[in-house]
Amino acid sequence: MSRRRLVTALVAIAVAIACTRAIKSCSSSPAGSGSAAVKPPQDTALQAETYAVVATPIHDSVATVGTLAANEAISVVSELSRRLVSIAVAEGTDVEKGDLLFKLDDADLEAKLAELEVQRQLSARTEERQRSLLAYDKKALSQQAYDQALAELHGLEAQMDSLRVTLAKTEIRAPFRARVGLRRVSEGAWITPDIVMTTLQDTSRIKVDFSIPERHAGAVAIGTRFTFRVASRGEDFEGRVIAIEPVIDAPTRSLTVRGLADNAKGALIPGAFASVTVPIERPLAGILVPAQAIVPSVAGYSVYALRDGRAALQEVETGLRTRDSVEIVRGLSVGDTVITSNLLRLRPGVCVEPVAAR
Numbered sequence: 001m002s003r004r005r006l007v008t009a010l011v012a013i014a015v016a017i018a019c020t021r022a023i024k025s026c027s028s029s030p031a032g033s034g035s036a037a038v039k040p041p042q043d044t045a046l047q048a049e050t051y052a053v054v055a056t057p058i059h060d061s062v063a064t065v066g067t068l069a070a071n072e073a074i075s076v077v078s079e080l081s082r083r084l085v086s087i088a089v090a091e092g093t094d095v096e097k098g099d100l101l102f103k104l105d106d107a108d109l110e111a112k113l114a115e116l117e118v119q120r121q122l123s124a125r126t127e128e129r130q131r132s133l134l135a136y137d138k139k140a141l142s143q144q145a146y147d148q149a150l151a152e153l154h155g156l157e158a159q160m161d162s163l164r165v166t167l168a169k170t171e172i173r174a175p176f177r178a179r180v181g182l183r184r185v186s187e188g189a190w191i192t193p194d195i196v197m198t199t200l201q202d203t204s205r206i207k208v209d210f211s212i213p214e215r216h217a218g219a220v221a222i223g224t225r226f227t228f229r230v231a232s233r234g235e236d237f238e239g240r241v242i243a244i245e246p247v248i249d250a251p252t253r254s255l256t257v258r259g260l261a262d263n264a265k266g267a268l269i270p271g272a273f274a275s276v277t278v279p280i281e282r283p284l285a286g287i288l289v290p291a292q293a294i295v296p297s298v299a300g301y302s303v304y305a306l307r308d309g310r311a312a313l314q315e316v317e318t319g320l321r322t323r324d325s326v327e328i329v330r331g332l333s334v335g336d337t338v339i340t341s342n343l344l345r346l347r348p349g350v351c352v353e354p355v356a357a358r
Contacts (some may be wrong), residue, residue, distance in 0.1 A: 016114045040280070045353035049341040050306055052294065055285040055334050058327060059322050066210030066228065070270040071260070072176050072202035079169045082193045084185055091183050091198070095174045102185075102197055109163060115159045115267040123153040138147060178202045206261050206268045208239050210276045211254040219280040220244065224258060228269065228276040237261055237268065287332055288325040293340045294318070304339040304346050311339060313349045 082104040089101045127149045133141040181199035185191065208228055212220060224241040239261035248255050259276075261268065295302045295313070305314045316331030332338070338351060347353075 019031055046342060047347060047353045047355045048339045049357045050161060050337050050354045051290055051340050053287055053334055053336045055117060056288045058286040060280040062212050062216050062280060064210050064276050066208045066274040066276045068268055068270050068272045068274055069086055069092055069207040069209060070201040070203050071205040071207060074200050075196045076198045076200060077196055078172060078191045079192055079193060084187055084189050084191050086188055089180050091180055097174055097176050098182040099174045100171055101174055102172040106167055106170040109167050113163050120156040123156050127153045164241050174200060176202055193250055201270055203263055203266060206263045208259040208261060211256050214248050214253045216280060217255045220257060224280040226276060229272040230272045230274050233267055287328040289328055289338050290340050291324055291326050291340045294326055306337040306339055306352055309351055311346045311348060311352050313348045
C-alpha cells in the first residue's frame with residue numbers, strides 16, 4: 001500500500017472514531033437513583049449551520065419554446081392576369097398603408113371605360129328628352145318608353161362602376177404599414193393570381209406563439225407578462241399575452257398561447273426560435289429550504305432536521321426547484337429547523353451545535 005493510500009485510510013478511520021465518540025458522549029447517561037442525567041460536554045457536539053423554516057411566497061415559472069411571427073404578414077399577388085408595366089417600390093424598404101407597389105397594364109380597360117362614357121352621355125341626353133316629353137304631354141310618349149331609356153342609362157353607369165373596380169385592381173397597393181420583402185417579378189412579366197410578387201411584413205410588433213403544459217392552463221390570462229430570448233440577441237425581451245387557444249391540444253396536452261412584443265428597433269426577426277419564460281404566481285405561500293440541505297437517496301429525498309439538539313433524518317417530498325432553493329411539499333412544517341452544512345458527517349442522533357452561516 002502506498003503512503004498516500006495509507007494516510008487516506010487512517011484519516012477515514014479517525015473520522016469514524018471521532019463520530020462514534022461524539023455519538024456516545026452526546027447521548028444522555030441513564031439516570032441512577034438520586035442522580036440526574038449528565039449533560040454531554042459542549043465540545044463533543046458537531047457544529048453545523050441551520051435554517052429555520054418559514055412560510056415563503058413562491059414565484060414559479062414555466063420554461064417553454066416559441067416561434068416569432070410578424071404582427072401582420074401577406075404574400076402580394078394580383079387578382080388579375082395582366083402584364084406588369086411598372087414597379088413602384090424597392091426591396092427591403094418601408095411602405096405606408098395605401099402606397100402603390102405594382103402597376104398592371106390597363107390600356108384596354110381605359111379604352112373600354114371611355115367608350116362606355118360616350119354611350120352614357122348619349123343615353124343621358126335621350127333620357128332627359130323623353131322625361132321632358134312625358135312631363136309635357138303623357139300622350140306624346142308612353143311610360144314604358146321612358147322607363148326603358150332610364151334603365152339603359154342606369155345599366156351603362158353600372159357597367160362603368162364595374163370597370164372602375166377592375167381598373168383599381170391594376171394598381172396593387174400596401175394594405176398596411178410594412179416592410180417589403182424580396183421582389184420576385186420584373187417589369188414586362190405576365191402576372192397571374194398564382195404568382196407571388198413580393199411579401200409584406202409588419203415587424204413594428206412581433207407575435208410570439210408558444211405552448212404551456214395543461215396543468216398551468218389556469219395560471220395564464222390575457223395580459224400576463226412574460227420574457228423571452230432569441231439566439232441572435234443576448235438580451236431579454238418582454239411581451240404580454242394577447243390570445244389563448246380555447247381548447248387544449250389532446251396529443252401534447254398543452255395549451256397554445258400567443259403573445260405580443262414591441263419591436264420598434266427591429267431587433268426581432270419573424271420566424272426566429274424563442275426561449276420563453278412565463279412567471280406563475282402561487283396563491284399560497286409554501287416552504288422553501290436551501291438546496292444544499294437536500295439529501296438524495298435511492299428512495300427519494302430527505303433532510304436533516306434539528307430536534308432537541310440532535311440530527312433527525314426526515315423524508316420529504318420536493319416540488320419547485322430554483323437556483324438556490326427547493327420547495328418542500330410534504331415532510332416539514334413552519335418552525336422546523338433543518339441542517340444545511342457538514343451533512344457528510346451527520347448521522348441520525350448525532351448532537352449538533354448550531355453555528356452562524358459563514
